[in-house]
Amino acid sequence: MINKRKRLRLIVVMIGFFLLSLIVIVAKPEVGSAVSVKPILPKNQHNSEATYYDLRMKPSQEQELNLELANTSDTEQKVTFQINDATTNDSGDIDYSDRSKSISRDKSLKISLKDIATIESELIIPAKKTITTRVYLKMPENKFDGMILGGIKVVSSEKNNKLSDSDDKRQDKKTYIVAVKLTETDTPIVAKxxxxxxxxxxxxxxxxxxxxxxxxxxxxxxxxxxxxxxxxxxxxxxxxxxxxxxxxxxxxxxxxxxxxxxxxxxxxxxxxxxxxxxxxxxxxxxxxxxxxxxxxxDNRKDRTAKDVTDKEKIMLYTIICVITFVLLLLLLLILLILRKRKEKRYEEALYHRKKKRDRNNKNIQRNRKSKSKNVERNKKKKPADYSRSKR
The missing domain is CATH 2.60.40.10 (Immunoglobulins)
Structure with missing residues (x-):
């Protein structure tokens, strides 16, 4: 009986947690990998105070940029690389992420960082190790004014975790951006x-x-x-x-x-x-x-799209409500069963207590009657014994 009660209580607790999970979304804290990225600035760094690559280049120049990667964790780390051009996102900020799938290259962009820079796609960093990877630059033959602006995207994670472009918000990886600015002249360029x-x-x-x-x-x-x-x-x-x-x-x-x-x-x-x-x-x-x-x-088209969206929302809410109702009904049923069983046990206990009390009362009555009979019997015997003693 005790095991059954424990089992039922466990079921009730599990159902309660499940109901809470339909309403509450628990967000785990983001845990990034233990890889740090540091650009090794070369001698032709134009702005010595910048922490990114701000390089003064020459036409047809070839150069290797060193990027230091340190793994301070106890596990191997997988690191992927990507060269991206600088763009302007719709929030009004300079963006160094890969937006080639959502926007096309601007027609005014003649030379991009993607055109002149290459890097290995990925590498593995052993635990507690620091390694250096290289970015290869090859400038165009013709001299240009202004700047080439882009970034090196570095994504790290544990080696056993697979990464994909569509999974940019995983909790077990970390993303770094190292900006790259290349110039050849000091000729002022006026934005237009x-x-x-x-x-x-x-x-x-x-x-x-x-x-x-x-x-x-x-x-x-x-x-x-x-x-x-x-x-x-x-x-x-x-x-x-x-x-x-x-x-x-x-x-x-x-x-x-x-x-x-x-x-x-x-x-x-x-x-x-x-x-x-x-x-x-x-x-x-x-x-x-x-x-x-x-x-x-086209109101019909807009209405159709809206109706489809509304139908999907209604369907989702209906499913959630039905599941919640069924679970609540099941929970209520279990509580009623537990209550009935408790009442039944209480009634049985009362019944057995009453029965025992009645049995005790009968025994007492029986004992009393037996005693009274013995007394009467003794009383009847005493005169005969007295007369016998007189003789």
Whole structure:
């Protein structure tokens, strides 16, 4: 009986934990691998205070860059490498990750780091060891002004853990970026921004205006403020305004500036858009004016996509609710069974106690009757004995 009770209680506890797991997501702390990365700066380092490669190069120059990798852990570490060009992401920052799958190479980029740099794809670092790997550079024949900007992506993990490009958020690996800046001259380059396209699209069941802005020069641009004002056609009243500050742009790159004011809905119609970009670092300013017509959206298509999404959400919520209801019902049933068993045991205990008490009472009554009979019997015997003694 005791083992059955323990088993039932264990089942109840397990079901309770399972129900909590449907609601609570436990996030484990990130644990990175124990590999450190240190660039060994060569003699032609242009900026001695920089902790990345800032090299003054010559046309057709070939050079090996040394990268020191130290494994301080007790296990072998697998390290993978990737050469990437610097781009500008949609958050307005210079990005050294591999974005070739999501964006195409900018048309203004003539020479990229990928074109002139190579490195081995991976290596194994023994435990408690430090090794040096090399990046091979070969500059183009023709002299250029400006800069080539990119980065070396280093990803480390334990040797037995397999890594993939689609698994960038694993808890057992760590990513390092070592920037690489190459120049040949001190000729000043002035950044130039262009408004390539401005169009509307549907995102999250609302219309968003997107402006694609390009920096077509081989120089980065810092501390940029973008302001977009939207007017309805033939109206001087401001309809919507978007503003961002502190943006940066990589050389020969472009990014998408989204005008998605939450409190405003861009319905079908014609709009006048005034876009201003201002760099506080160079005191440059660019202004563009564009007309945009937002056509009547295919409501049926949008509604269908929305319905599919809603159906998937409803289905998911329904499954979760059904599972939760069944588990709660099962838990309630187990609790009722336990309670019934407890009541039954209590009633049985009362019954046996009463039965024992009744049996004791009967024994007492029987003993009393037996004693009274003996007394009566003795009383009847005494006169006969007395008369016999008199004689």
């Amino acid at each position: 921004l262009n408004l390539l396209t401005i169009l509307s699209s549907r995102e999250s069941n609302k219309t968003v205006i997107k402006a694609t802005i390009q920096n077509d020069q081989a120089v980065n641009l810092e501390d940029i403020e973008f302001v977009a004002k939207v007017y309805k056609k033939d109206s001087d009243q401001l309809f919507s305004q978007s503003k961002v500050t502190g943006y940066r742009m990589a050389p020969n790159s472009s990014f998408v500036f989204k005008l998605d004011e939450e409190n405003k809905k861009f319905s079908a119609g014609k709009y006048q858009i005034e876009l201003t970009a201002k760099s506080k670092a160079t005191n440059q300013e660019w202004q563009w004016k564009k007309e945009l017509e937002i056509a009547k959206s």
